[in-house]
Amino acid sequence: MNTFFKELETQRWDDHRYYHHSRINQSLHLLSALSFLVAYALLFTDPALAALVAWLVSMVSRQAGHFFFEPKGYDEINQATHAYKEAVKVGYNLQRKVVLMLIWAASPLLLVAQPDLFGLMEPHTDWLGLAHNVGWMWLWVGVGGLAFRVAQLWFLKDLRTGLVWAIKIVTDPFHDIMLYHRAPLQLLRGEWMEPGPRGG
Template sequence: MVALRKLQFEADDGTAGFRAQLAEQRWDDHRFYHHSLINQSLHFISACTFLTAYVLLFTDPALASLLAWGVAMTSRQAGHFFFEPKGYDVENQVTQEYKEDVKVGYNLFRKYVLMSLWMAIPVVLAVSPTLLGTIPAPDGFVGYLRHVGYAWLVFGVVALLFRVLQLWMQRDFETGIVWATKIVTDPFNDFRLYKSAPAKLMKGQRFDQPRH
């Protein structure tokens, strides 16, 4: 009985630790990278699109991937690349270089690499529609788009697993799993966090109020 209680305690403690890490990663992502209300609004659009893609994933994976990468990811990353301030973060008292260095997931440099590879996939499939005979020839332009969708889906899974492996080697396995959980559940969390951002933006407010 004592041993059983000890195992239960350790399990509960592990769950609490996982939740604490997840909450910390979410909070750091929010306070460091989402000051701009344009960025928050684009994340809200991204979240809605991702949630739609999650539903479509069970019936039409290619279309779900096209929506996820073509709309959700582009709007999401555009907010970071073009609208989020890159200077000294007065609210958090840290530099942009510090934020880039401590970012658990894909910081801006890693995102540039990620998005460059993502954009290269349609070009490769346009040049070699069958990937040198490894896949069937697409049936017209719609078939080409579906091939792109499937390729983007595989690319997304590989990118997720690759970063988990990196974090496992650099830190520990749990950090990678926590980050992967955060990424998969981000659309739900972003919908909740940023659903009021478009209304604030239309009222003329450009940046979120200080968050404590």
Template sequence: MPAIRKLRFEDEQGNPGFRAQLAEQRWDDHRFYHHDLVNQSLHFVSACTFMTAYALLFVDVALASLLAWGVAMTSRQAGHFFFEPKGYDHENDVTNEYKEEVKVGYNLMRKYVLMGLWLAVPAVLAAQPTLFGMLDEPAGTMGFLRHVGFGWLLLGVGAIVLRVTQLWIQRDLETGIVWATKIVTDPFTDFRLYRTAPVKLLKGQRSDHHAAV
């Protein structure tokens, strides 16, 4: 197994500062986990949806959360689960197991747990619409969906806080904050990186050979 290499990005003083670490995490995520153009296209759809959800946060938090989790998150993770190759990565000369081990954020196993909890939220609320008296009785289907939206929002915030805490314990707080910053800004990065992926896919391409970003 190859050793974890030194940071490829450095600040003006030659140190791996905040911006350098952010660039490094973004580059590793791109080169390790976005070879397939279907995956990239789904990330483009996800990015557009997430940016719409961000704007909706100032208008309707529950609706924004439903859009983010129901469309943006599902399309994003479907690309990783079903289309991204999981064999030996010849381009980067590493195994998939190595990539999963050194992944800063949520690797596939953590994502399976996260998406399981995502499915559990509506299931629990369907069985206990008031969550044992903690919530008001939902007014019809839309009331139920709004409860689900708020539940998914709490799940998303909790998932970020949990992983930042884990990285703080395992490495250092700055790594966790850098990762959280990457996650929040991923829609804008993905929009820039993968906006041409649908066109490439329609032209018959299936994989993308990464260029430096």
């Protein structure tokens, strides 16, 4: 069990030090984390709405921070190239995120061709029904994306690595709030990047 938590700590630290230099990215992760907590609460009463909040607010803000605001050049603080960081990333690196986000964005098109999704859901009759069905579809895209990467990591490394990553992903909102709750204020003070050096 100690090894499990040590690996979780390592995955979290690598994710932070390699992919969260920008205070804008950190602030967007704070927004993402807070909205994920709302989505977690909604899971108990309205899973489809929870998925809409998670994807439209949490995931869009989180990935916008990575794609548009995080530096892609040589990382002087960690002495690492962007290519190296992409290669050693345990979870979804930017290339894998592009694939996941394309699947997410394109998945509602299935409801145009098959409103009942091959008999898996009640066909929508209005815009609210469509949004509800899209929410359910996005919930399963999220669950599928999580399960797919765990299976990949199990095949490429071992099951523990995949399970550690899954626990990291599910608990990231709580951890991100602890890490980045000061980021908006630091940004307002004109601090665009987290200063180095970083210690592990």
